[in-house]
Amino acid sequence: MKKQMLGRCPVCTSHLDVTRLHCKSCDTTIEGRFEPCKFCRLPLDQKEFVEVFIKSRGNIKEVExxxxxxxxxxxxxxxxxxxxxxxxxxxxxxxxxxxxxxRKEVLDALNNGEISAEEAVQLLKNQN
Structure with missing residues (x-):
């Protein structure tokens, strides 16, 4: 299992800067000050939530x-x-x-057969 890069200091929880990058393929090392991406700075539990959310294509029922x-x-x-x-x-x-x-009036009209389901959907959409 690969270790994940830390995005926050384990002592004070401030953001960490990346100061060294290394390519294990060609053995190139680059030093400087690099900002990790926003997602890298999320705590592990939030990263895992984002992964589930994306895998579920944002379907909240699936995430639940x-x-x-x-x-x-x-x-x-x-x-x-x-x-x-x-x-x-x-x-x-x-x-x-x-x-x-x-909303209740629209749903009552639908229930009483006064409007179609399509009309009810349109009326409810127009309320928002």
């Missing part, structure tokens, strides 16, 4: 199943990775009572 965690846990881990990569996650919209009322 593979990791054995709930939807809110998957969302929380995804938000943590987004922040660790230096991005600000967009706030999850609060349930707007008026929007919820309109």
């Amino acid at each position: 199943r593979e990791l054995g965690v709930s939807y809110p846990t998957v969302r929380g881990r995804l938000e943590a990775v987004i922040e660790a990569l230096g991005y600000r996650p967009e706030p999850v919209p609060k349930n707007d009572p008026e929007n919820a009322k309109r």
Whole structure:
């Protein structure tokens, strides 16, 4: 098993710089100060989460199943990775009572046969 490059100092948790690169094929060594990629700086548990997320093609249900965690846990881990990569996650919209009322009206109309499933989907998409 290959050792993984550290992205953070094990003593103080600051970002580490890579100062030496070596090619084992031609024995070339390059020295300097190199920034590791953003993903290299993620803690191991976040790297593993990203790998599962990508392997699942972003399908949250598959991520839930593979990791054995709930939807809110998957969302929380995804938000943590987004922040660790230096991005600000967009706030999850609060349930707007008026929007919820309109959604219920659309679903009731669908249930009563007043509109088709396609019309309901379109109406629900237009609410967001």
